[in-house]
Amino acid sequence: MTIFDDLRMYMDKPVKVNCPHCTHVMEQRSSKIRKNITCICPKCGHFFLPEER
DSSP: OOHHHHHHHHHOOEEEEEOTTTOOEEEEEHHHHHHTOOEEOTTTOOEEOGGGO
16 A cells, blocks of 8 residues: 555545435545546435535
8 A cells, every 4th residue: 555545535524415205414535526436325315426415
């Protein structure tokens, strides 16, 4: 593991995201939000992209 990997892990903080279907607030990693990876709401099971918020 290099120092850059350590820095990346340190900078990858949790971000609060609201589900557009049920408005449940959940935490996702900031890297997932930046990459626009599909999120799944743990409450209602709705699939959504972070940019749909």
